[in-house]
Amino acid sequence: MARVATRSQRATAADAWSLAGRLVTSWAFLLPTLIFFLGWQLYPVIRVLWLSFTDYHYLRTDAPVHWVWFQNYADAFRDPLVWRGLLRAALFTALFLPGMIFIPMVVAVLVDRVRNPKLATIYRVILLIPSMIPGPLIFVLWKWLYSYNIGPINYLLVDVLGLFTLRNAPRWLGDPTLVFPSLAVMEWWWGLGYHTMFFLAGLATIPRELYDAARVDGANEWRIFWHITFPRLQPILLVLVVLRFGTAMAVIDEYLIMGGFNRALPTYTWTVYMWDLGFQLGDWNQSYAAAVGWIGALAMLIVVAGLFWLFRSRD
């Protein structure tokens, strides 16, 4: 019995060491992700939440910070610029999102039909080129294309086709009615290849037999798309709609670079207002900017929840 007990004790000790070893290894692998998650994701969110309940101004270095409860939120709810800014962002999103989703979907369906492997690869590479270009270069390229005085688009419209004169040519980035469509087209071009790849991946999972069977049953291509392709691309659609809704509502780089801080411009959205408040105006009222940011984030989360409900599984 004594020998059995000793063997059992030895086994328990070995198990304990093995468990400890596994724990150490697991935590060692987990630690970088944990540090990243806590330090780079969770902490800023909590910090901004805390700021939004205070009267913290970055440049009031000697002034004590007070807890003001919901004062910043109450002020923000009464601030017409917050609502106007959210509405402007929503307008851009409404323009941007359909093109950003449906154009790549159609392109993916077309590319998916190319049976020559070399040609199919060439199409994919060409489509991906814009997404390989860094943002600043995209902006430089498109602001030149859109330039009123020296851009090739207006050159074509004014000098070549004679459809406009230098006095009434389209102000692509300056006209309040044109700036959002112009930016949306730029974004569509930029994201076309990247989003097409998502849909191509989705299309690859659809069994070919379904198409063959449908064709044998006499379904035309339009019906095949709506009844076979489209429903099976819905998971991809959900991911893209949610991702791109978030990025469209929160666009700031394009507006900051091309729009400026004139509050009458459509590009002065809630994100630009937040930046203006937090890093430019007066004493840099970052507590109020944080409240504006949280209101925007909550508004977006509500819409995202609605999107999840809309795209819920009906199986």
Add this chain to the structure above:
Amino acid sequence: MTPFVEMQALIEAGVIEPWDDYMPQEVKDDLIPSIKEEAMFDGKIYNWPFLLDVVIQGWNKEIVEKAGLDPTKPPANWDEYLANARKVVESGAAPFGCTFDAHGWRSLVPITHSISTDVYTEEGLFDFTSDAAVQALEIMKQMMELANPNVLDPGTSDGGVNDTPDEGAFAAQQVAYYVKYQNAHIRMAATWPDPSQLQLAALPQAEGGAGATVFWNTGAALFTYGQNKELAAEYMKALTYSEDVFKESIAGGTAASGQLPVYTSMWEKWKQNRLEWMADWAFLVGDQLPMSKAIRTTKYGVTQFNLGQPHWEKYLKGEESDPRKAMQAAMDAVMAEVQKSG
């Protein structure tokens, strides 16, 4: 660092300290008084001035000549400026007569300063409601009628501040006369087939006005937690007194930046012994400096113009017929933000 843009914020954030203990007394005494005033905050020098931008006028000699005007003679006042610009359009020499940068500190303020420099409130804010500012807005309205139609559009880089429509029009040789800081004229003319067609001169004056303009310096700030501060001061002194730097800046052809020296002694020396590379325009602009003024350093140095612009632009766009009402709305918008943001 440009004082009216960011100096106060950097001071309040505690990241810069005054140069006073490191800048030699003879250098302090040598700074052009209006430039020294710009470099100071609370009686201390926080900015070692270096790259001096002055809002001036420039024109395309070829277009002006084509319009039947004397291309060597700058318009002396705003009436002449507008008459010349109108003649350019009417003669068909160019599609547009004149242009300007719609950002307030690059057009509204310099034109105002040409009328009066006494246009700041006790807190240092630009007084949009002053008679001079209202008169400047009326001049801008007349300029706008002769300008490229996109003149009020934002720029397409750096927060809408740069790559502005005026630059595009001047570079494309679609406009004759142009009000902006000298670097813009030089950069845009560098794209012309013949950049020597560029002419520069001091800003036109207003009849009976102050005859001033606006300038700003992009200078050096001294970081509080920096090191080798004595060496930094020695370097800045050598750099800002270097004739080679200004030779390249003024006469460097298409590589010139147009920035001018900030010391009285350098200007006096050049006037007494004119160097062969020195351009006439530099003296014309230099002569306007002593009476000119920088925008006052406040926390709203630049942002006051962002806040006011949507309101004064209503007058320029014809949405408001009374310039005084438009300017009052601009002032109200600034004051509302001052009260809100501190």
